[in-house]
Amino acid sequence: MLNKVLDSKKKKIVFYISLSLAVLILALLCARSFRRVQYQVRVASVIYDKYISGKSFAKLPFTFVRESDTSSTKVHFFGRIPVTAATITYEKNIPLVTEPCRVDCTVYPLSSSYILPTVDADFSKMGTKDDSVFSPKLSVGFSTDGTVKSNTRALPVDGVYAGQEGYALNVTRSAVCTVYVEKIKAALTSWCESYLNNVNRACRDELLDKADTVDEHTLQQTQGTGSSVQGTSGTTKGTVFVSSVGDIMVARGTQDILLNDKDGLKKVFTSTLPVLQNNDIAIGNLEGVVTSSSKNAIKTYTFKFNKKVLPVLQKAGFTYLMQTNNHSYDYGEEGFKDSLNAFKEYNVPSSGVGHNIEEAKKFYHTEINGQKFAIISCGAYPVENSGFNGKKTATATQTRAGILWLTDEVYDLVRKEKADGNFVIVNVHGGEEYHFEPNKTQVSSYRKLCDSGADVVFGSHPHVLQKNEWYKNSLIVYSQGNFLFNGMQGMNGATESEIVRLGVLNGRIAYCEVYPAKLGSTSVSLK
Numbered sequence: 001m002l003n004k005v006l007d008s009k010k011k012k013i014v015f016y017i018s019l020s021l022a023v024l025i026l027a028l029l030c031a032r033s034f035r036r037v038q039y040q041v042r043v044a045s046v047i048y049d050k051y052i053s054g055k056s057f058a059k060l061p062f063t064f065v066r067e068s069d070t071s072s073t074k075v076h077f078f079g080r081i082p083v084t085a086a087t088i089t090y091e092k093n094i095p096l097v098t099e100p101c102r103v104d105c106t107v108y109p110l111s112s113s114y115i116l117p118t119v120d121a122d123f124s125k126m127g128t129k130d131d132s133v134f135s136p137k138l139s140v141g142f143s144t145d146g147t148v149k150s151n152t153r154a155l156p157v158d159g160v161y162a163g164q165e166g167y168a169l170n171v172t173r174s175a176v177c178t179v180y181v182e183k184i185k186a187a188l189t190s191w192c193e194s195y196l197n198n199v200n201r202a203c204r205d206e207l208l209d210k211a212d213t214v215d216e217h218t219l220q221q222t223q224g225t226g227s228s229v230q231g232t233s234g235t236t237k238g239t240v241f242v243s244s245v246g247d248i249m250v251a252r253g254t255q256d257i258l259l260n261d262k263d264g265l266k267k268v269f270t271s272t273l274p275v276l277q278n279n280d281i282a283i284g285n286l287e288g289v290v291t292s293s294s295k296n297a298i299k300t301y302t303f304k305f306n307k308k309v310l311p312v313l314q315k316a317g318f319t320y321l322m323q324t325n326n327h328s329y330d331y332g333e334e335g336f337k338d339s340l341n342a343f344k345e346y347n348v349p350s351s352g353v354g355h356n357i358e359e360a361k362k363f364y365h366t367e368i369n370g371q372k373f374a375i376i377s378c379g380a381y382p383v384e385n386s387g388f389n390g391k392k393t394a395t396a397t398q399t400r401a402g403i404l405w406l407t408d409e410v411y412d413l414v415r416k417e418k419a420d421g422n423f424v425i426v427n428v429h430g431g432e433e434y435h436f437e438p439n440k441t442q443v444s445s446y447r448k449l450c451d452s453g454a455d456v457v458f459g460s461h462p463h464v465l466q467k468n469e470w471y472k473n474s475l476i477v478y479s480q481g482n483f484l485f486n487g488m489q490g491m492n493g494a495t496e497s498e499i500v501r502l503g504v505l506n507g508r509i510a511y512c513e514v515y516p517a518k519l520g521s522t523s524v525s526l527k
Contacts, residue, residue: 115169163238246480276317352377380430418453
């Protein structure tokens with residue numbers, strides 16, 4: 001009897017315990033069923049680390065989760081239910097080899113760069129059959145360091161240059177936002193507009209690209225086109241075009257055509273005009289003085305021009321005219337000052353000249369497409385047969401107006417300009433007239449300018465063409481001959497000239513084009 005009673009009590013205890021456990025489990029399940037949802041936006045690691053890591057966004061109706069973070073998928077029994085409400089992925093888009101986003105997504109560009117087809121910049125091949133993209137001897141390569149390599153040059157794609165509208169080989173790095181839960185769309189869009197689509201992009205200048213190289217698959221797809229993959233920090237700036245021509249002397253009838261003939265510009269510059277006018281910076285060496293003075297110096301040749309020719313030369317495309325040549329003092333200091341005043345009157349940029357040495361040491365500065373340029377001109381020509389010594393007579397001093405002479409101080413000035421982040425252009429009037437090879441002084445001094453920071457040195461004075469050479473990362477054009485200089489017919493090589501046109505990208509020479517030209521009696525044309 002006692003055993004029956006004990007068994008009955010045990011059964012009741014077990015029953016009540018079981019019932020309690022069942023109620024508890026039911027209560028837990030009920031409590032769990034009322035858990036709140038935690039909306040998550042899964043973000044590509046490279047974007048998460050830049051924009052989200054270490055920052056607080058407590059007021060947002062979702063949380064950001066790094067794409068590679070697997071711990072976020074673990075669900076605690078009473079924790080919130082994680083729901084992937086959106087994704088922000090990182091994409092590189094090359095129009096020719098990748099498809100654009102085709103789902104319901106929003107693309108926020110973060111940075112951009114260009115693929116550049118590049119070839120050997122051998123000046124001896126320019127304009128020959130071996131310079132054609134159809135030549136089997138043409139070797140097309142690529143670089144991944146953000147600029148074209150030394151002794152190479154980029155090629156336009158279907159006549160379009162990097163940075164111009166319609167360039168086919170852009171690489172765009174973007175954040176692609178795809179929303180799956182409509183409830184968080186407005187808040188996420190607002191966040192993306194604030195952080196990924198900010199008009200002021202200075203904060204992302206070092207975004208993503210230092211360690212971001214093109215993957216093997218992309219290289220295989222682009223290598224066949226001869227592409228050069230360019231990785232850069234931030235958004236790549238567009239190409240800035242700089243051109244230079246040889247000596248310009250518009251007396252002996254040329255000036256009359258420019259000033260008095262309604263079609264004078266076309267008659268004088270003929271087929272060179274489209275090349276000259278298609279630049280951001282176009283440099284010419286004006287061999288003479290802009291003055292009405294009649295007090296010419298005792299020299300073999302003296303040249304002077306009407307000041308009204310200056311705006312005509314600007315219409316031809318010239319944005320900078322060099323004055324530091326052996327004809328700048330053809331009418332003494334008075335004529336030189338007249339030139340300074342005329343250049344100022346018509347707002348014609350120049351440098352290396354001034355009313356005193358301090359003015360003469362100032363560079364001409366300009367900024368185009370976010371790229372800074374510093375241009376200086378100087379004299380380095382020998383004593384003339386007439387005895388005219390430009391270094392002694394025409395050089396600016398504390399009390400005399402004149403030109404800047406190439407001395408050791410110029411190298412220091414160039415170093416400073418380069419240290420300030422400029423693309424540095426130095427124009428030098430030096431060398432020996434009618435010599436087809438640069439002399440030792442030219443070679444050593446021009447190379448020293450490059451060692452000091454000059455990106456390009458344009459030479460003038462020999463009146464005939466001399467070689468062009470790549471020196472380290474810089475270009476030296478020793479002499480471009482006579483571009484527009486009436487009276488040179490019959491002199492060996494004196495009617496041969498060239499226009500050198502450079503495309504500057506990210507502070508380096510990317511494109512280099514040479515257009516041979518031929519001097520006529522009062523005109524110049526492309527060969």
